[in-house]
Amino acid sequence: MNDWYKLVIADFNRIEIQTIMQHYDDINDVIDEDINYLSNYYSISKDKFIKLQNITIEEFLNVKMKYINEKIKIICIKDEEYPFILKQIENPPVFLYTKGDINILHNHKIMAIVGTRKMTQYGKDGVIKFAEGLSNENITIVSGLALGIDKVALETAVKNNGKVIAVVGSGLDIVYPPSNRKLWDEIIEKGVIVSEYPLGVQPFNWNFPERNRIIAGLAKGVIVGESAKEGGSLITAKLALDFSREVFAIPGNLSFPSFEGCNNIIKRGEAKLVTEVYDILEEFNWENNNIGIELDISKLSKNELNIYNILYDEKSMDAIINETGYNTSEAISIIMELELKGYVKSINGAKYIRC
Template sequence: MNDFTMRLVHLHHCRGIGWNTIFQLLKADPELTSLYYLKMNDLNLPKTSAIEAYNDLHSKQIYDQIQQYLINGIQMITIFDDRYPQLLKETYQPPWVLYAKGDLAILNEKIHLAVVGTRQYTEYGENAIKYLFPKLIENNIVIVSGLATGIDTIAHEVAMMNKGKTIGVIAGGFHYIYPQANKRLAEEMMNNHLLLSEYPPNTKPQKWQFPMRNRIISGISKGTLVIQAKRKSGSLITANFAVQEGREVFALPGTIFSEHSKGTNELIQQGAKLVNSPEDIMEELIYFT
């Protein structure tokens, strides 16, 4: 890890420092060479936040903690790193730092497909994934999801069962995997696939982080497939991010009598591509890329 990466990652660990503060500091000092010489007022933060950020910036404990990450197999990829996903760079306010554990080569695969859906899925949704994935994986499409219960979990597991590659994007840090029920799945992915977070490993997951991580799920993917979703499902947030970034959106149609299909059916009404077969996805992601 070079000195600039260390400085940026350290800054990223400081309480009270958000995306815009880092942007302003980088604008004023692109190499962050004066970072450790900044006065509290230079941070342009409210007093309490400035005190916390300043103390963290001069904390040897945080510095030592960051050094320990590599020993624990956690890699830090900044937006200035060649390994940072190009598609994610093109999104609005991409993370300054990605924390990664697992096979980083999966990030460089050509085609990633985000697959999201409701936590309260039905057998129809599970069967659809089992039907669609083998052909997608045979064509080297990497499955990206959020490690949540329900459709996310099935997406990761079915991808692995078919000897495909999968990426999980989590809220919070690696030391606080949520939900706990997916801890074993997360460990398997960290060993053989890839887990990503925009939060330092010691960050406890908070409610607002879950919709925010959806922008990464869609941001590293050429398209987003919504399997099942209620009208106000969080999965629709991921689809909306995809639309805003000009990516493909696919939706599994469902019966008008199921709450779990109301969200996907509305997406189709709004212009998402109806998915009947894996070819419906591949012709958009493979044949015309």
Template sequence: MEWLRLKEYGMKNNHIKKLMLIFQDFEELFYEENFKLFNDELKHQLEESMKIDMKERIELYKRNRVRIISANDKEYPKKLKEIKDYPVFLYLKGKKLKDYEKIKIDKDKISVENKRNIAVVGTRRATKFGKMACEKIVNELVNYDVTLISGLAEGIDTVALKTALDKGIGVISVVGTGLDIVYPYDNRDLWERMAETGTIVSEYPLGTQPTRWTFPRRNRIIAGMSDGILVAESFKKGGALITAELGFSMNREIFAIPGFINYPSFEGCNDLIKNNKAKLTTCGNDIAIEFLWDIKKEKSKLQKLTEEEQTVFETITEEVSFEQILQIVKGKIEKNKLFSIIMSLKIKGLITETNGAKYIRIV
């Protein structure tokens, strides 16, 4: 964590990243043959960073229940590294970040891409219609095991996060301040709730105040961590549109709720749809269809199988007859019992019978 000195001092993210690429260990910066190559400004920054009492800083983070991870840590979101200027360090408060890269459904036999990180963004000046539409769609995502990502701003962010928390949906909030600065202060209760049951993420050290630059910067993190971005309500210009455009450039799936043509607060959403940059979205199922999330339902079916059902299901790795299955499970399952197990797997929608009186998986 010695590299963290540079971040705590205030060195720019890209400068830290370049140094970390060139030098394997922080101590190498101060080797005489290396240090003499740096310009006076960099030498001054390095010397000043060494004056920081890191033991005291780490204790401060612990007292504030803040964890720090680097881009080299396993918990660091893999998708976030796809953006050009990804943060070298992330400051986290709350639960560990969930890795949705892949979920193995049936041991090592079936692997399914499982994209379930969905950002919900929108204007702070949300209308009643926008809030209701946002709440409706988030409610409908509860069946799909998603993780919802948003900011902690007023308006759409607040509606999305509160609805997700009420429904037990996993939540991540990316903020534009240090994790000890609650902003906006009116959201302090939501902030505390997020820290207990979700995860709050920042790229800024403790004590960092909100500025006009920190919030646009955090939008790239929201886009980077997401598989899809739902714009619930947005004016023609604003942070939500910035996030959507960033996501579009990263090949993320973009979704937008359409609004009345005479509502300025929906002009951004309508333009995204009109320009074929976003899928018109009126329900949670529109997002599920795009990602083939019906596979999640099959996953839950597999988790509920009895031991004998699991044994039979695992034998059907290709098209097989009843006799072939019976031969494989011989000594474990009787013939009469096998008939009922196969019938149960068919009823549960996990296998089907082909024209040749054979059985094959359908998940």
């Protein structure tokens, strides 16, 4: 648990934490700062800064042990383990609460599948087709663990031994809906469950639109499997567009109200019509690129990981140097090592991307 988590213990909200983090590199510098200055400058209650300064080592360790006992790992946005692609979205979560294999969060090929809770058999069949096909191509599936389309997508991927990420709108001690307990446990065993909410937070309605931005932020693209004219999956699709992700939709019968949303975003040009898995593979140039297993990034050095993390999209050497701060010789040396190890490949002679 990163020391920055003391801000959560002291009851700072996400916006306040983000603001403070932008101005300080070390939480101890905040703790040592004058309380009146901090309160006036950031327009944050003085009581919160007093509480922050009064947090004891014992109190901090007690909170830390509570999460360790629940087998929950907390990833701070300042940690190297934080998914680089998620950092790029507007208003990323400051802390991620995770249970399962966190390495999956760094997979290069991640697709979101979202849709209505009140699915038709046609919608279910279509999502099974895509979830199964994408899993067979070693593409990680991320979804929201709601009933309906979300559950079917994750369930199908798990059954096909695929990698999965479930993003939930509650603390990780609250299984919601309760009927998903079996799938919840399977995902912890074979994938990872993610939340931005601490233990004890109930699945309030307003949590789910916020959860949707994480689903869109982790993925290269979003597939809307079935959606009515309005719904949470369309919020996820809109967020994906805002984050410069690709959006796809499975078309439905014109007489099905539950497909009106899918058909509309296709008609408006906001989503690309897809009818088979190859449509997705072709869009991202993933066809005939079945590696078999995801690479183990835990074997990479800190410098190698810094460059590997930014290569979720193809980048030129100049872009790599600008984003990482390495000089030319350092960047070339690290990339050559990554290529030799099979983590990165050169494309078009002058750009690089993860394998």
